[in-house]
Amino acid sequence: MTAALLRGGYGDRCGHLLDRVRVDEANRLRHDKKTRQVIKGARWLLLRNRENIHTDRGRVRLKELLQADKQLLTVYILKDDLKHLWDYKYPKAAKRFWEHWYRRAMESGIGPLVKFAQRLQPYLAGILAHSRWPLHTNLLEGINNKIKVIKRMAYGFRDDEYFFLKIRAAFPGNTG
Numbered sequence: 001m002t003a004a005l006l007r008g009g010y011g012d013r014c015g016h017l018l019d020r021v022r023v024d025e026a027n028r029l030r031h032d033k034k035t036r037q038v039i040k041g042a043r044w045l046l047l048r049n050r051e052n053i054h055t056d057r058g059r060v061r062l063k064e065l066l067q068a069d070k071q072l073l074t075v076y077i078l079k080d081d082l083k084h085l086w087d088y089k090y091p092k093a094a095k096r097f098w099e100h101w102y103r104r105a106m107e108s109g110i111g112p113l114v115k116f117a118q119r120l121q122p123y124l125a126g127i128l129a130h131s132r133w134p135l136h137t138n139l140l141e142g143i144n145n146k147i148k149v150i151k152r153m154a155y156g157f158r159d160d161e162y163f164f165l166k167i168r169a170a171f172p173g174n175t176g
Helices: 003-028 033-040 043-047 056-068 070-087 091-108 111-132 137-153 160-170
Strands: none
Touching: 003 033, 003 043, 003 070, 003 111, 033 056, 043 056, 056 070, 070 091, 070 111, 091 111, 137 160
16 A cells, blocks of 8 residues: 555544544443533544634534543544644654654554554555655546556557556656
């Protein structure tokens, strides 16, 4: 998995993580009806970025929710922090950030968060490569579509070398 693909699916993965912790906490608090209701009805609020909550009511509700449950607060903060990994321009700085974030995730002891961090660990090389070569999913999808069009127009190529020459010709200025 490349860093661009990982970044493209990052929001989905964090969304599943937050939702899993939210459901677990709601189940754990089934005897505290008031707190459970606050947590249970807050799925979409948790999935939004803080800067995308435009109403005062939404901001107050998010604050109440995060104050009501320490585990949700921890996961929400670490989710927001992890977004900054994509802003680094130097792999060593990105790696230091990752190591600090990973240690905090492990020390939290929150099962879904620990599992999420462990699942990201094998992709660290690709994630760090993003700091040097910030390719995004839209660029990769565009390249793949162009290659598919070239292949479709030719009804397949029997000669791989010619096929790669056609691909290179479709992207002038790229050497190698």
